Amino acid sequence: MAPDMNQSPPAGDAVIDSVSVLGEESRRRMFAFVRRAGRPVTRDEAAASVGISRKLAAFHLDKLVDAGLLRSHYEAPGGTRRVGRRPKVYEPTDAQISLSIPDRRHELLAGLLLEAVLTEGADEHAADTALRVAERHGREMGEAERTRSRPGRLGAERGLTVCERVLDEQGYEPVRESSIELRLRNCPFHPLAARAPGLVCGMNHAFLAGFLEGLRVTGIQALLAPRPGECCVRFTPDGTEPDRPQATEPQPPGPTEP
Structure with missing residues (x-):
C-alpha cells in the first residue's frame, strides 16, 4: 500500500x-x-x-x-x-489518537475514494475506478509484506498464516476456521458498509483480493460472502462457492401433471 x-x-x-x-x-x-x-x-x-x-x-x-x-x-x-x-x-509529534473497539478504518476508505475521484478516467465509471484503486492498494500492501518478510513460496496454509497476522494488524480480527479457511470477524469499514454495501463491500473485496495477489498466495481466494455482524469477505480454497441461503419454510407444491 x-x-x-x-x-x-x-x-x-x-x-x-x-x-x-x-x-x-x-x-x-x-x-x-x-x-x-x-x-x-x-x-x-x-x-x-x-x-x-x-x-x-x-x-x-x-x-x-x-x-x-x-x-x-x-x-x-x-x-x-x-x-x-x-x-x-x-x-x-504528529501522532493522532483514534481508539475504536472494534477497529475502524474510515480514513483508509476515505483515502481510497478520494484517489478514485482524482484518477477517474474519462470513459470510466466512478464505481469501477473505486474498485481499481482499492485492488491496487491491496496489491501494494501484499507486495510490501513480501518484500519485508521474504516468505518464499506461499501455499494455502502458510499463506493464510501470513494473512492472519497482517489482517489482524489492519483490524479485521481474523479467525482460522481450518488450515485453509480464514474468517474475518470485524469489518473495519462498518457502519459505512451498511450505508452503501454495494460500493464499500465491493471495494473491500477488491482490496483483499489485491492483497492476496500481491502476497502471491496460491490456492486461496478472497470470497465475497457476507455474514451478519462480520466482514463481507472470507478466505477460502480456490473454487469455493458462496454459501446459499437455506429455505426456512416449506415450498408450495408445483403444478400437478395431468
Whole structure:
C-alpha cells in the first residue's frame, strides 16, 4: 500500500497504551499545555503549568515521549545560544489518537475514494475506478509484506498464516476456521458498509483480493460472502462457492401433471 494510505492511527495495544498514558490528570494537562504552546517547552515550564515539581514533571513528560505523543531534544530557551548544558525541551509529534473497539478504518476508505475521484478516467465509471484503486492498494500492501518478510513460496496454509497476522494488524480480527479457511470477524469499514454495501463491500473485496495477489498466495481466494455482524469477505480454497441461503419454510407444491 502506498505510504500515505498506510499512515492510519496505530491499532490495538499501541493506541490503548497512548490513551492510558493520558489517563493521569497532571500528564494530560501538561500534554495539552505543550500542544498549545506552539514552541518547545522546558521541564520547568511544564511543571509550572500544572503546579508540580520539576522532577515529577520530567517523569510525566518522558512517559509522553515513550508513548509517541511528544518528542524531546536539547535546546536553549528562546533559541538563544548560551554557555553550559542546554535544557531538555518537549514538543508535540504528529501522532493522532483514534481508539475504536472494534477497529475502524474510515480514513483508509476515505483515502481510497478520494484517489478514485482524482484518477477517474474519462470513459470510466466512478464505481469501477473505486474498485481499481482499492485492488491496487491491496496489491501494494501484499507486495510490501513480501518484500519485508521474504516468505518464499506461499501455499494455502502458510499463506493464510501470513494473512492472519497482517489482517489482524489492519483490524479485521481474523479467525482460522481450518488450515485453509480464514474468517474475518470485524469489518473495519462498518457502519459505512451498511450505508452503501454495494460500493464499500465491493471495494473491500477488491482490496483483499489485491492483497492476496500481491502476497502471491496460491490456492486461496478472497470470497465475497457476507455474514451478519462480520466482514463481507472470507478466505477460502480456490473454487469455493458462496454459501446459499437455506429455505426456512416449506415450498408450495408445483403444478400437478395431468
